[in-house]
Amino acid sequence: MKPYVKTNKSDMADAEAICEAVDRPNMRFVALKTVEQQAILSVHRAWQGFVKARTAQGNQIRGLLSEFGIVIPQGICSITKKVPEILEDGENGLPGTMRNLLERLTENLKEMDRQAKELEVQIQQWHREHEASRKLAEIPGLGPLTAIAIVATVGDAREFKNGRQLAAWLGLVPKQNSSGGKQTLLGISKRGDTYLRTLMIHGARAVIRFAEKKAEPESWMRKLMARRNNNVAAVALANKNARIVWALLAHDRMFRPDYTPTAVAAGM
Numbered sequence: 001m002k003p004y005v006k007t008n009k010s011d012m013a014d015a016e017a018i019c020e021a022v023d024r025p026n027m028r029f030v031a032l033k034t035v036e037q038q039a040i041l042s043v044h045r046a047w048q049g050f051v052k053a054r055t056a057q058g059n060q061i062r063g064l065l066s067e068f069g070i071v072i073p074q075g076i077c078s079i080t081k082k083v084p085e086i087l088e089d090g091e092n093g094l095p096g097t098m099r100n101l102l103e104r105l106t107e108n109l110k111e112m113d114r115q116a117k118e119l120e121v122q123i124q125q126w127h128r129e130h131e132a133s134r135k136l137a138e139i140p141g142l143g144p145l146t147a148i149a150i151v152a153t154v155g156d157a158r159e160f161k162n163g164r165q166l167a168a169w170l171g172l173v174p175k176q177n178s179s180g181g182k183q184t185l186l187g188i189s190k191r192g193d194t195y196l197r198t199l200m201i202h203g204a205r206a207v208i209r210f211a212e213k214k215a216e217p218e219s220w221m222r223k224l225m226a227r228r229n230n231n232v233a234a235v236a237l238a239n240k241n242a243r244i245v246w247a248l249l250a251h252d253r254m255f256r257p258d259y260t261p262t263a264v265a266a267g268m
Contacts (some may be wrong), residue, residue: 031159037152040126043119044149048195050116057109061102068094076113080106123148135248138255141203141241149196150245157250163243170197172239188235197238204237205230 004017021027033041058079062072070092072082083106086092087099094102127133127144136147160166167173171192174185190197208230211221224233248255 031155033152033155037155040123040148040152043122043126044145044152044195047116047119047123050112050119054109054112054116057105057112061105061109064098064105065102068092068098070094076109079109080113120145132249135254136245139241139244139248140257141200141207141237142245143203146196146199146203149199151249153193153196154245154249157246160246160250163246166246167239167242170200170242172197172200172235172242200238200241201234204234204241207237208233 002017004020005013006016007013054076058076061079061083062074065072065086070086072078083102086094087102124144127137127148130148130151133144133147133151136142136150137144139147142150154166157166160169164173168189169192171190171194172188175187175189177184177186207221208225211219211225215222221233221237224236228236244255247253
C-alpha cells in the first residue's frame with residue numbers, strides 16, 4: 001500500500017491508497033488461513049522459540065564453564081550429560097555460587113527441552129491426521145515439520161499460477177537487476193516466510209549429505225553438485241522441492257520419484 005500513498009501519511013491518504021491498490025489487476029494478496037491453520041502455525045512459532053531459547057541457554061552454560069577452564073562438547077545432550085558430572089566433581093575448583101547457578105541454568109534448559117519435545121509431538125500428531133501433510137513428507141528434504149508448515153502457510157496452492165510463483169513467494173528465486181535487454185541475476189530474493197524458507201533449505205542440505213555418498217553419479221543432484229558448491233545446490237534443490245509441492249497440492253497428486261513430465265517424455 002505504501003507506494004500508493006500520496007503526500008503525507010494520514011487516515012484519508014491511507015484509505016485512498018488501499019482503494020487504489022485493491023483495484024490494481026496484478027496486485028498480490030495474502031492468502032486467507034483457516035483457524036486450524038493459524039493454530040498449528042502458532043504451535044510452530046512457539047516450538048521454534050523454545051528451540052532457539054534452548055540453544056541460547058546451552059551456549060550460555062558452555063560459555064560460563066569455559067571461563068573456569070571446563071570445556072563441554074557441542075550439543076544439548078552433551079550438556080545434560082556432563083553437567084551432573086561437573087557438579088559432583090569436588091576438585092574442579094568451581095565455587096558454591098557457580099554450582100548453584102549451574103543447577104538453576106541446567107533445570108531451565110531441561111524445562112525448555114521438555115516443552116520443545118511436547119510441542120513437537122503435537123505437531124507430529126497433526127501431521128498424521130492430515131493427508132496433504134503426509135503427501136508432502138514423501139518428498140526428499142521435506143520432513144513432517146516442514147510439510148506441516150507448508151500446508152498451514154500456503155493454504156490453497158491453486159492461488160499460485162505455477163510452481164515458480166510459489167518458489168518466488170518463498171524467496172527461492174534470484175533477484176533481478178535487468179535493464180536495456182540485459183538480464184542480470186543476483187542471489188535469492190529472500191522474500192516471504194523466513195522460517196519456511198529456512199526449513200526447506202536445511203532439508204535440502206540433508207539430502208545433499210546423503211547424495212555425496214549414496215546417490216548415483218548420473219543423478220540430477222550429483223551433476224549439480226559437480227558444477228556448483230553445496231550452498232547453491234541446497235537452494236536449487238529447495239527451489240525444485242517448492243515446485244514439486246505446488247504440483248502435488250494444486251493437482252492433488254501423490255509424489256512419484258520416477259515421474260517424468262509429459263512434454264519431456266514425448267520428446268524422448
